[in-house]
Amino acid sequence: MTEKKFTVPISKPNTQQELLRRCELLAGKTLGQLASELGMSVPENLQRNKGWVGMLLEAYLGADAGNQTEPDFTDLGIEMKTLPINALGQPKESTYVCTVSLEQTGELSWQNSWIRRKLANVLWVPIEADSNIALADRFVGNAWLWQPTAEQDAMLLQDWSELMDRIVLGEQSEITAKEGEYLQIRPKAANSKVLATGISSAGAKQKINPKGFYLRTTFTRQLLIQAQSSN
Numbered sequence: 001m002t003e004k005k006f007t008v009p010i011s012k013p014n015t016q017q018e019l020l021r022r023c024e025l026l027a028g029k030t031l032g033q034l035a036s037e038l039g040m041s042v043p044e045n046l047q048r049n050k051g052w053v054g055m056l057l058e059a060y061l062g063a064d065a066g067n068q069t070e071p072d073f074t075d076l077g078i079e080m081k082t083l084p085i086n087a088l089g090q091p092k093e094s095t096y097v098c099t100v101s102l103e104q105t106g107e108l109s110w111q112n113s114w115i116r117r118k119l120a121n122v123l124w125v126p127i128e129a130d131s132n133i134a135l136a137d138r139f140v141g142n143a144w145l146w147q148p149t150a151e152q153d154a155m156l157l158q159d160w161s162e163l164m165d166r167i168v169l170g171e172q173s174e175i176t177a178k179e180g181e182y183l184q185i186r187p188k189a190a191n192s193k194v195l196a197t198g199i200s201s202a203g204a205k206q207k208i209n210p211k212g213f214y215l216r217t218t219f220t221r222q223l224l225i226q227a228q229s230s231n
Helices: 016-026 031-038 052-061 114-118 150-168 217-230
Strands: 079-085 095-099 122-128 144-146 183-187 196-199 205-208 211-215
Touching (some): 052 079, 079 217, 095 114, 114 150, 122 217
Antiparallel strands (some): 095 211, 122 144, 196 205
């Protein structure tokens, strides 16, 4: 039987169902196959191309946010996150969510925060990430849509509140990746020379390395198990 050819859509998906149909076409294909359909070249590795997989999937699925501070699929309010999976079928690394504003004064609420908006409706796309497999030969898994349950939202709120308290108190430079049960703050920059403006404990502006919010693998592992059990 002749394999059905698929013309990659260049338009954004108009409905959630359309987006999920495109995800069905992704599942079981390799990154090399997807890149070939889009006419893109595959880098040898991701050391200097860390965002390449996300860009490939955004192009294939029709994400339209670009560099805007909006969810990847703006009209649908859906954010896409890739989930690298190791040889044991578990999340390989923590998941970057968004940057941390280092000049907070305590007026921001969880309900109105950018990180909560980013996590309100997420399309998770698992990607094979075993370092022994060439990048072009890594398979894409079954994507799923996720919205936080009340319990998950409460877990994230607790971590966010504790971490933001530290920032408001001017303790940004002292925060380590060990803090937070499910949500953590880690440096987010190409190198240590990149600096952003933060507030010191004395209330004065100071230069500090940019930081980002990340979901720990202990949290994304729960989401993966939840998705697998519902299939």
